[in-house]
Amino acid sequence: MPRKARKKSNLCINHVILRGVNQQIIFEDEYDYQQFIDILRYYKDEKKCSFNLYAYCLMDNHVHLLLEYTTVSLDEIMKRIEIKFVRWYNKRYRRIGHLFQERYKSEPVEDMEYLKIVFRYIHQNPLNAGIEKVPGAYPWSSYHDYANQDDSFIDIKRISDLFQNYEECMTYLHTLSDKMCMELQSFGIYGISDEDAMEIIQKKTDCKSPADFQRLGLLKRNQYLKELKDSGISVRQLSRLTGISRGAINAAINQS
Template sequence: MPRKPREKSALCIHHVILRGINQQIIFEDEYDYLQFINVLKYYKETCEFKIYAYCLMNNHIHLLIEHMTVDLDLIMKKIEVKFVRWYNKKYQRSGYLFQDRYKSEPVNDMRYFRTVFRYIHQNPFHAGMEKTLGMYPWSSYNDYINMDASFVDINTVFDLFQSYDECISYLQVDSDEMCMEYYASSRLSDAEVLKIIARRTSCTSPSDFQRLDLATRNEYLQRLHYSGISIRQMSRLTGISRTAISTAVKKK
């Protein structure tokens, strides 16, 4: 079956996701993260694209990118090839690192641009990898906090807001707006889910969930569902019925 053509953005802006093959970890240590950022910086200059947001998770990558003179497919191919060559040499491996083609969605208006911008920066929080926004080191969040325009094209984004404070406040408001969701398409192991539960709730066992008041319990269930945990798996690990979880999720 031929591949479906990618949707093009009228603004040449796309939300891009790269993910490890078979959910493989991409970044083993901080040097791997730094190398990928260096590759982005290199091709940002040579291919003349703009980066408005990025987030490097352990097994997938988010980019908010505007391409101008060079086609997005060619940009992503160059980035992938250069990083994988370096990665394979470092770890003495061969073969693919990334799964299939990169995923992308077009951004056709600035309202949705703002949604994607916030979604990318809140990805570590919603995945349970940080308890406070800004603690995760491998995203462009702190470029905006520190007004550092040396790599990320922050000024274009700041122009969408009335002030610096309005932009940062927007970033910090916990949002359940969904974009091209990664976790919904992946299977999380029970061990991974238990780690997310520990990070995103105050519960460590099913009995802890049973003692929660209804409002708090529903809030926790909504958080966990947003992190990509299926209702079936959530029910099994929390002891809460699927019907109760479905009701809580629908309320959100």
């Protein structure tokens, strides 16, 4: 079945979401986050992809980007970014195969009002996820570029010009909003936090990352999956934190 063509923005501006396969964690530590940012910087160079980046937020298992493409298509930009990061990530964690789930998701931005809405929505993602109490506390987003008026990486002028002044822009970023943009499929509320679940996984298996877990032998892996499920970690959460598909986890749990 042919792929459905993406909707193109008349402004050439898109909100993009890139997520880990099986919703697994794709950023294990600060070095992983920084590497992805370095790759964004590398391809922003006009000799490579020449795109404008208006906002980003790197969550543990997905990425939000707000960008404007110019001479290079959005598909080509995302392809280059994904390939470069996956090659680096697989080498670092001694793994092979896909890291990102299917094609990236995207929505076109067609007017300045919606551009502002997406801009705020991306920066409030950590707040909505409950990992910060006020906008700006989370380190892995472009919030700080706007707060510091730093245009050395993020192209802040296009969006800053939508406001009368700096204070109005920052007030807008701090104003809570229930306006939703394109988002990942909801996977429900887990009984325990990801942080607590990862601590359980590390204590019971000595695996420090999804890549470590995926290198386990089949028998040991399935034994661990049963034990972790009995510890109160849901199947969906196990899938996110280990990179093992829900079907494989259910099969392991149901084995006699």
